[in-house]
Amino acid sequence: MTHVPHQLSAEFPDKAEKIAQMEQSNAHFAKLSNEYDEVNRTVHRAETNVAPMDELAESEVRRKRAALKDEIYGMLTKEA
Template sequence: MSHTPHELAEEFPDKVAQMHDLKESDAHFRKLFDEYHEVNRAVHRAETNVEPTDEAHEATLRKQRMALKDQIAAML
């Protein structure tokens, strides 16, 4: 599998342990975390034309990813 950019461990390298703990103890954080990874992989597949999509849908996915990242950052 190719490297997927924007992984949360790369976005917040100093928060990896905290993210792990929150995934174990906070169901809402775990949901955001999982949803972020799902959307991030969809963006990556669109950008690499593994699953081509139109520009509007790709932009929507990027906005969704950013909103999820902002929510995750606020919890960290």
């Protein structure tokens, strides 16, 4: 498969190390990260017509990806 855009490390390059660390130390963060990756791959497959979906369904998964990204960003920037 080709490079999938919007991966967390590409979205937050300055937080790549913290993402890796939190994926190992925080089960909730790891779950969110895995869910984000799954939803992101779904969006990518729809955009590249590998697994096309109707406009409404694609819009919904894009919204889900944005919500997960917002939650993940909140966890990454939360003061210790």
